[in-house]
Amino acid sequence: xxxxxxxxxxxxxxxxxxxxxxxxxxxxxxxxxxxxxxxxxxxxxxxxxxxxxxxxx
Numbered sequence: 001x002x003x004x005x006x007x008x009x010x011x012x013x014x015x016x017x018x019x020x021x022x023x024x025x026x027x028x029x030x031x032x033x034x035x036x037x038x039x040x041x042x043x044x045x046x047x048x049x050x051x052x053x054x055x056x057x
Contacts, residue, residue: 006041006044009042014056018055023051023054024038042056
């Protein structure tokens with residue numbers, strides 16, 4: 001279950017990207033998440049996925 005609070009979601013996703021997944025696509029596939037929905041949620045609080053860093057900034 002994903003955190004509902006956007007800041008907690010950001011922390012959760014970035015931690016998982018850092019520790020377990022080499023890309024956002026692999027994280028989304030493994031956790032059965034819709035990438036565009038996730039990116040929209042985090043974009044709403046000012047964060048965008050940076051592939052070269054494999055994190056939301």
